[in-house]
Amino acid sequence: MQDSNSVGIVTPQYVHIDKPLELKSGSTLSSYNLVYETYGKLNAERSNALLVCHALSGNHHVAGIYADKPKSTGWWDNMVGPGKPIDTNKFFVIGVNNLGGCHGSTGPASIDARTGHHYGANFPLVTVEDWVETQAQLADHLGIEQFAAIVGGSLGGMQALQWTLDYPNRLRHAIIIAAAAKLTAQNIAFNDVARQAILTDQDFYGGDYYAYNTVPRRGLRLARMLGHITYLSDHSMATKFGRDLRDGKFSFGYDVEFEIESYLRYQGDKFTDLFDANSYLLMTKALDYFDPAHAYNGDLTAAFKTAQANFLVLSFTTDWRFSPERSRDIVKALLNNNINVSYAEITSAHGHDSFLMNDAYYHQLTQAYMNNIEV
């Protein structure tokens, strides 16, 4: 599984943050854990740190593999590693599991020390702004005053954007991939159908399913199947599956017949073993809430007034969930503020998922930009 440009075997690390976190919702978390991984070396000047923010179903395991799990390659291993576009020979790369996640950072599935029970429904909703705050706490912990760059795709791109607004002096470059400055009504609608699938599953128990030793499997599975459809393009589905039948003929029933059904059900099933339904709900809400222009009467240009970072914004032609138009909104606001920005619209057949794919032009662009970042 391991290619020669892999960061190799990696080990997650934990930090306990004792500083109470005041959330945008008004709630407070008195303390929390973050799990993170790092690749490469922090230089003596501490000027080469690069934060990778993850998307809806991502986590801190960005690159490399775990010693005991040969198939545990990180989710962005094609992008991050020695000699790769995000070169770990140059950058000290950090991946962190977002607060509210389910891969080691404190989230709904964690035990609340005050009660001895899972947080469950008591875990507060967190926002992109809250995540940025926790990531800043991690940066403090690691002694990083200023990031060379913060990089993210999709929901991760939103975090990178938010960084440039909340901590304009703490990053020099923001790389915003397949993201948006706010979700459209259609996009929120998809998220709500996904949430309804989970919320109406009778095993959900109002979010406290842990106490009943069960998980809302059917709901989470449906949510993931729906999500998957929106991450792919019509074209890529047609090319990959077409109308292919698993057994070559109709069976006139409701079992799996078409290959696309088989694929989606497999993806849905796999996901229910890996992801917590409450975390999924919370992440989709964070997506819906994100709208930095909201406080400026919808004026995104005004929202970016204090941003200082240099930007690279990338979008993919067949991405209809986070369309190029949404990236162009961001670019326009940056141009209006005389901010250094480059924008590329990458021709790709793979829809929203393109940002995870190994596309030559996409990787060359990222590499070219990264090479020019001074550390």
Place this chain on the structure above:
Amino acid sequence: MNTPFSPVTAAQRPDFAAIANWIKPESKILDLGCADGALLKFLQQERGIFGYGVEIDDNNVLSCLKNGINVIQSDLESGLSGFVDDSFDYVILSQTLQAMKHTERIIGEMLRVGREGIVSFPNFGYWKNRLQVIQGHMPVSESLPYHWYDTPNIHLCTLGDFEDLCRQCDAKILERHVMKKDRLISFLPNLMGKLAFYRFERNKRTA
């Protein structure tokens, strides 16, 4: 792996130098069809400008990133909707006009987005071009290196033609340079000049 171009000099690119002469220091520039970003880089060095290039071609966009030039990948034919009115000191269209489909529209967009526009193009009225046409062939030369069947240059014009277009687009010509290699041409420019440069602005109408 990354091979940034070496900075060009005025001697290597007299056409760049001609444009630079018109640019006030530290102005804000939009370069339409910026190729690998060489002109913007040159203007950064010579005039300390801040700017962006607009480019459609993947390889050119990649070159711009390698060269550390701000570039926006976009199709000029669909206008400059990503840019607000009066947001640049100069909008430059360097040797791209002749390859554009929507010639009038781009001049209009330059006048909208920039306080001044600068256009350069190969002069179809240059005597050698005329001679080739008289001899029965479409011109092929150093500044027009393509054959009629493979040329991207679909809207070639002469100095006179361009000046007519400016009148039609309500553009007021502020300055004109006509060059042959690195020399300025003032005698019979429409016949003797190979490359034409115009600086123009919106006609200020009296209310």
